Amino acid sequence: MAILDGWTRCPRCTTELEREDGHLRCPGCGSTYYANSAPCVSALVEDPERGVLLARRAVEPDLGLWDCPGGFLEEGEHPLDGLRRELLEETGLTPGPARFVGIWMDVYGDAPDAAATLNMYWAVRAEGEPVPADDVAELRWFPVGALPAPDELAFTTVEHALAAWVAEQEPRAY
Numbered sequence: 001m002a003i004l005d006g007w008t009r010c011p012r013c014t015t016e017l018e019r020e021d022g023h024l025r026c027p028g029c030g031s032t033y034y035a036n037s038a039p040c041v042s043a044l045v046e047d048p049e050r051g052v053l054l055a056r057r058a059v060e061p062d063l064g065l066w067d068c069p070g071g072f073l074e075e076g077e078h079p080l081d082g083l084r085r086e087l088l089e090e091t092g093l094t095p096g097p098a099r100f101v102g103i104w105m106d107v108y109g110d111a112p113d114a115a116a117t118l119n120m121y122w123a124v125r126a127e128g129e130p131v132p133a134d135d136v137a138e139l140r141w142f143p144v145g146a147l148p149a150p151d152e153l154a155f156t157t158v159e160h161a162l163a164a165w166v167a168e169q170e171p172r173a174y
């Protein structure tokens with residue numbers, strides 16, 4: 001329950017919270033607080049000539065490392081709407097049809113109370129030239145055989161997602 005570790009009192013009525021299996025319960029007002037993983041969406045923007053588009057992070061955590069464009073879903077937002085919104089915010093690109101690649105679990109940063117994340121990845125193609133914006137310092141295309149080293153990648157999920165994406169490309173390389 002890392003994300004709820006510092007919670008001692010109910011944010012609604014200030015009664016002392018009781019710790020139960022995987023959640024906190026307030027005996028005062030009956031509220032229950034769950035420690036779910038935060039859902040995130042990311043795009044593997046692919047191009048037959050240039051490879052995959054990665055974004056150098058302009059913010060912590062993992063400032064300066066290579067990430068896939070993406071981010072946290074908003075409340076009630078469909079994951080594919082979130083994917084489209086994040087890609088537009090960070091690159092100016094509008095994605096075409098999305099091909100699901102996989103889901104990987106991670107943690108957002110190194111803090112003891114860092115949020116657990118559930119990371120969904122789709123491969124997409126997009127017309128036009130990407131322009132870095134929002135929390136992205138730089139965008140660069142990486143050929144399948146020349147991806148950044150693992151220690152240059154943000155988080156652990158980016159490495160897993162790229163490996164899955166590369167495995168999908170291999171039949172085309174022969």
Ligand SMILES: [Zn+2]
Nearest residue numbers: 010013026029
């Ligand atoms: Zn309460």
